[in-house]
Amino acid sequence: MNTIQELKDRRDTLTLEMESIQRDLMPLEEALESPEIIQQGRQRAVQDEINDHKRRIDSRDHEIYLLNQKIDRLEALANRESLAAGYLSGIANWKADEMELNEKRSSIETRLQQVRQSDQEDMAKARQAETDAATAYAQAVAWGDVEGEKAANAEAQKAAKNLTAAAEHHRRQQLIITALEQELVTIDLHITEAQKERAKIENKAAHLANTVLEEQWNEAAKALLETGGKLWAARRLISQDPVSLLKLQIPEQGENFGSWTFRELAERSHQHSLLDLLAA
Structure with missing residues (x-):
């Protein structure tokens, strides 16, 4: 080689x-x-x-x-331990980043829901207070309740001020909500990026695993061929046709696209003497 x-x-x-x-x-x-x-x-x-x-x-x-292709394959096999360690480390790092980002996202999403709910409740309360004050004023006028009218008018003015303050608070809350929503978009982009980068490394790791397993397959096949060659030689010595071995066909993995057949066994059988077979 x-x-x-x-x-x-x-x-x-x-x-x-x-x-x-x-x-x-x-x-x-x-x-x-x-x-x-x-x-x-x-x-x-x-x-x-x-x-x-x-x-x-x-x-x-x-x-x-x-x-x-051959160089890449041989280099991958030669450096498979360090490559595998690097891939595992990279996958773990991107997973950790993704987990951290998801935690941040969950925290921001919770806070966003709280701000939205609080803002809606505050505005609803302010509007309801103004409505209640207006209703009380109208009722006081209808019943000719002068004192009640004064009190209701004061409450109406107070409610109007509170509604104005609530509207300003609502405006500021909307800015916060928009900022939080944008932060979620940014975090989602980072999560997607982390997932893509992890997927790239996982793909490389899978290719490395495939290359290593292909090589292990080929080595196992060669070991089987070695044994098969000895078996073929033994059959020849006892004048027994190796009929069952004629169906042998083992596909070679990797950049080669051939197969090992019974011809490999026949060729190898001539390399073995009776002493070799007994020592097997």
């Missing part, structure tokens, strides 16, 4: 080659439209050269893409 550095060196080499071919391609593309090439009837030949350059570029670009 190639080391990570060997793969990176190969990628660097391909990148330099691709850049060189791209530089060579530019004058060819310019020459294709030149009068001289057209007069000489060499457009087809130049176009063929251009196509050849593009094929070589595409070939190297594709190989670089595959190398990047």
